[in-house]
Amino acid sequence: MGLEAQLKEDLQAAQSADPTTHSKWPKWNIIVSGLFLLPALVSYAKDADADLGYLKYAAIGTILFGIPPILKKAWASLRRCAIDVNILMTTAVIGACAMGDFTEGGEVVFLFAISEWLEQRATARARDMIAAVLSLKPDMAVLAANDEEVPVEQVEVGTLLKVLPGAKIPLDGEVTYGSTSIDESALTGESKPIKKQKGDTVMSGTTNSDGMIEIKTTSNAEDSTASKLIELVEEAQTKRSPTQQIVDQFARVYTPIMVISAILMAAVPWAFIGVGGWNETDAMGMVKRALEFLVIACPCALVISTPIVYVCTLAVCAQNNMLIKGGVFLETLANLGAIAIDKTGTLTQGNFQVVELEMVPNTRIEVDGEPIDEKKMLMFMASVENMSQHPMARPLVDAALAQGVTISKDVSDFEVIKGEGVRSKVMGTMVQVGNFRMAKRLGWTKEYPAEAAKAQEWEKQAGTIGFVGVDSALVGLLCVNDKIRDEAGEAMRQLADLGVHTVMLTGDNDGAAQAIRIQANMGEAKSELLPQDKTTNIELIKKDIQYQRRSKVAMVGDGINDTPALSASDIGIAIGGGTAAAVDTADAVLQNSNLLNLPTLVILGRRCQSKIKQNILISVISKVIMISLVAANLATLWLAVLADVGTMLLVVLNGMTLLRFKAAHVHE
Numbered sequence: 001m002g003l004e005a006q007l008k009e010d011l012q013a014a015q016s017a018d019p020t021t022h023s024k025w026p027k028w029n030i031i032v033s034g035l036f037l038l039p040a041l042v043s044y045a046k047d048a049d050a051d052l053g054y055l056k057y058a059a060i061g062t063i064l065f066g067i068p069p070i071l072k073k074a075w076a077s078l079r080r081c082a083i084d085v086n087i088l089m090t091t092a093v094i095g096a097c098a099m100g101d102f103t104e105g106g107e108v109v110f111l112f113a114i115s116e117w118l119e120q121r122a123t124a125r126a127r128d129m130i131a132a133v134l135s136l137k138p139d140m141a142v143l144a145a146n147d148e149e150v151p152v153e154q155v156e157v158g159t160l161l162k163v164l165p166g167a168k169i170p171l172d173g174e175v176t177y178g179s180t181s182i183d184e185s186a187l188t189g190e191s192k193p194i195k196k197q198k199g200d201t202v203m204s205g206t207t208n209s210d211g212m213i214e215i216k217t218t219s220n221a222e223d224s225t226a227s228k229l230i231e232l233v234e235e236a237q238t239k240r241s242p243t244q245q246i247v248d249q250f251a252r253v254y255t256p257i258m259v260i261s262a263i264l265m266a267a268v269p270w271a272f273i274g275v276g277g278w279n280e281t282d283a284m285g286m287v288k289r290a291l292e293f294l295v296i297a298c299p300c301a302l303v304i305s306t307p308i309v310y311v312c313t314l315a316v317c318a319q320n321n322m323l324i325k326g327g328v329f330l331e332t333l334a335n336l337g338a339i340a341i342d343k344t345g346t347l348t349q350g351n352f353q354v355v356e357l358e359m360v361p362n363t364r365i366e367v368d369g370e371p372i373d374e375k376k377m378l379m380f381m382a383s384v385e386n387m388s389q390h391p392m393a394r395p396l397v398d399a400a401l402a403q404g405v406t407i408s409k410d411v412s413d414f415e416v417i418k419g420e421g422v423r424s425k426v427m428g429t430m431v432q433v434g435n436f437r438m439a440k441r442l443g444w445t446k447e448y449p450a451e452a453a454k455a456q457e458w459e460k461q462a463g464t465i466g467f468v469g470v471d472s473a474l475v476g477l478l479c480v481n482d483k484i485r486d487e488a489g490e491a492m493r494q495l496a497d498l499g500v501h502t503v504m505l506t507g508d509n510d511g512a513a514q515a516i517r518i519q520a521n522m523g524e525a526k527s528e529l530l531p532q533d534k535t536t537n538i539e540l541i542k543k544d545i546q547y548q549r550r551s552k553v554a555m556v557g558d559g560i561n562d563t564p565a566l567s568a569s570d571i572g573i574a575i576g577g578g579t580a581a582a583v584d585t586a587d588a589v590l591q592n593s594n595l596l597n598l599p600t601l602v603i604l605g606r607r608c609q610s611k612i613k614q615n616i617l618i619s620v621i622s623k624v625i626m627i628s629l630v631a632a633n634l635a636t637l638w639l640a641v642l643a644d645v646g647t648m649l650l651v652v653l654n655g656m657t658l659l660r661f662k663a664a665h666v667h668e
């Protein structure tokens with residue numbers, strides 16, 4: 001009762017840190033209200049002397065001390081032309097007092113007031129979790145130039161900031177002076193502090209553990225990691241699921257019907273006084289039953305049955321470094337039938353290592369009248385790759401530098417060939433570096449069958465193959481390995497146990513794809529895909545499982561080329577170390593990039609859906625019982641309030657059991 005509005009304002013409540021929200025005791029006015037109610041209850045005693053009947057007037061004190069907050073909220077609702085539980089309770093109390101039943105009016109006020117306090121107590125933990133996320137964003141930063149403390153909103157990109165031990169990193173940046181350890185647990189879940197020194201990047205919202213450092217900011221306050229994190233939490237509060245929309249639509253119809261029924265029940269009998277033995281006592285009895293109808297007119301428990309579960313689930317996700325952009329996606333997770341996963345940087349660590357790099361023997365290619373040797377081949381390759389942003393580029397450049405190669409700056413006409421590789425002119429000579437698709441297009445696999453066979457053997461060992469060409473002639477062959485994440489195999493096994501089909505999407509040749517599929521316990525591998533092919537495959541997977549009980553499809557990725565597929569899926573999941581484009585497009589973010597969070601998300605989604613169904617069932621059954629009791633004249637006003645309060649608290653506590661969820665048990 002009133003909790004739905006409270007849940008919508010969880011972020012504001014967390015920021016305001018109202019001490020009454022976490023108070024172990026009700027507010028003073030509620031306590032005083034209860035003290036006045038005690039003597040009033042004596043007037044109900046069967047054996048009480050008739051002279052004690054006046055004690056019912058003590059309940060007036062209960063009403064006077066307890067009703068002001070209710071009246072305030074009721075007035076606010078009236079100004080919005082909305083009927084809510086505060087208006088209905090106020091009407092019921094006024095009606096009881098008009099009938100001279102002050103004790104029952106006092107019971108309504110006290111029970112309603114105490115129930116709101118219990119709601120706040122029950123949901124305090126969920127709000128604390130949300131508050132922990134909100135507190136990540138620092139408000140102030142210290143300028144390195146003059147030690148002046150300024151709001152983070154005033155700090156521009158490229159500004160030098162000083163961060164003292166124990167202070168939070170105010171903005172994303174790069175360390176320019178000093179070394180320290182950074183506690184990133186609040187963002188990534190990593191329990192051990194991470195060593196940082198000059199040249200390393202740091203994220204806003206993390207904590208500087210033990211050394212003074214200076215950083216050069218790489219983002220403003222609006223685009224910082226902490227701000228993006230808070231935006232996700234705020235967005236999650238506003239996206240309503242289909243179930244919640246249906247419940248709200250039902251409530252908008254149910255409440256007016258019940259209010260109109262109560263008005264008719266109170267008014268119509270007076271027109272029939274004197275007819276068929278109907279008298280004023282009977283009419284007054286109907287007025288009392290009408291007041292009881294008013295109390296049960298607001299489906300409080302039903303209205304909060306869905307949002308309380310969503311808030312608790314989203315809070316648990318945030319606590320475990322998983323961010324979901326709203327309850328609508330929790331429902332999608334509950335009905336997940338398949339997950340498509342990008343390979344590079346998602347299923348694998350994205351840290352390539354060059355394991356094979358050799359010249360094509362007996363090559364007759366010459367440049368400037370001189371045959372190409374291995375060092376010149378490495379120079380050409382490294383000069384082109386130095387212009388690329390692909391994850392493989394840096395390891396290839398480093399491998400060349402380790403051989404003493406000097407990278408040429410005379411590079412022009414650089415071009416990325418989608419799905420194949422890159423090409424560019426180096427000192428006027430065209431150089432191509434690419435995969436099997438490029439090699440086939442340029443005829444290298446037919447012209448150099450021995451090299452093609454060797455590349456296929458490397459692929460069977462889960463290697464990623466590259467070909468180096470000069471003036472469209474093959475001169476070099478390379479193989480890089482990208483280690484599969486340690487937890488990948490176990491994560492895929494758990495997903496299979498949950499009945500979720502796993503599909504790997506990769507641009508690699510089929511040999512490498514199948515080798516990695518086996519190592520990672522994947523159900524299926526789609527290979528040799530261009531970026532646009534990933535989106536097509538998402539649609540095909542959707543079509544394949546559309547008639548299954550669980551027919552939703554997720555896409556997990558980390559790169560810019562994954563964003564179309566993330567958008568095409570029912571729920572896009574980005575890993576925290578991915579690109580900003582992928583994180584912005586995704587519907588869920590795994591901050592610590594741990595793939596074991598995937599089965600955790602599915603389990604949480606299913607438990608969330610189960611709790612919602614339980615809460616709706618509890619709410620509906622309770623209302624049906626109370627309506628039946630009121631119709632049969634077997635209920636009282638205070639019993640109607642007690643039933644409403646009890647059901648509401650039962651729904652809240654049932655939803656709150658999700659807060660006991662421990663992701664660790666899934667990861668064992």
